[in-house]
Amino acid sequence: MNNYDIETVANKILEMILNHRPIPIEVSGRHVHLSQEDMENLFGEGYRLTKKKDLSQPGQFQSNEKVMLIGPKGVIKNVSVLGPVRNETQVEVSKTDAAALGINPPVRESGNLKKSASLIIAAGKSVIKADEKVIVAKRHIHMTPFDAKLYGVQNGDNVKIQTLGERSLIFGDVVIRVSNKYKTAMHIDFDEANACCYLKGMNAKIVK
Template sequence: GSNPFYTNGTRTIQLPSGISLRHLHLCPEHVEILFGKGHQLGVYHELYQKGYYAAQEQVMVVGTKRCLEKVRVLGPTRPFSQVELAQSEAVALGMKLSVASTGNEPQTQPVTLVGPAGVISLPGGAGGGAFLARRHIHISDVTAQEWGVTAGDTVTLKIDGLRPVVFDDVLVRVKAGWRTEVHLDTDEGNACLIRTGQMGTVVLP
């Protein structure tokens, strides 16, 4: 197993950080409405997390003030569609978004998506919508056992450098086969001048 080291009585582990750019996930039905009947997502490039990819497809996200063009779809498809933005983007769009862990929680907001073949209006809430993604860590079930954490726990993340930042309330997500990675949005990444792949330190409970 891994060998967490101890600093001043606390357990800390180094892990890579990933900056999550604005993106959306689509259900198969919405892929066909936005891009045409029978359309399948094409792979633009693989993501660090195995089995996940940035798709070739992009859509326009319509806000109340302005629109965001060429927002990348991530694959594979999901049971429901969702849009993940940073707070600065939400403000620019004129949208008041809340933090959520996934796109069908009650606090997600309605949003309209425009594709080359059609338009979708996500209703928000259980029907899927737009939100600010809660900062989180992906780990495998094996790593979770080694760390002594379970899905839904929270940990603290320390980022060193020119603008050191401590992020509290980092959600732990667990799935067999997942690679260890922190996900921050672009606003959080910019706050500490971190880039994808840079190491952070997790302080375990």
């Protein structure tokens, strides 16, 4: 067998592996990450989040605490606070949420908050101003280093993915985020989930 034949066979084997190793899709609803300072301003000095349930990404959890988002045109109640606390407060909403609130947050990767949108966060009678803290999260794939090598991608790459469901579609500009702290999964918001008729357990594959 010559080198060309070996490469052809290897590529076919890799394609078979990837087709049987689809990427699970998870839908991320509106939520808030709080800094310790902002959490204490909302819930009291020395306050600690209380865990409701673990999320799919290791170490991340949904807390029992809820807040209200207040914008120029509307409010959204009972918004989940996710833990653990972060160095900086960050609010993630969909474009539909943003329209209801009357704000226009940019589509950004997590942590990129400069010149983002602002709103009010309330909990009970406590209120804080979240200046340049609001984004629409850019769709992304959390990926383990092993899976990144398997798929031939690196941290920060942008790829196209195809959803595998009744209303299959291709999402472009999906950022790859690689870490040994991650579990491989794609995250989209509810607007994107509605577009592809998302059902729990739906998967996706990278298309090149």
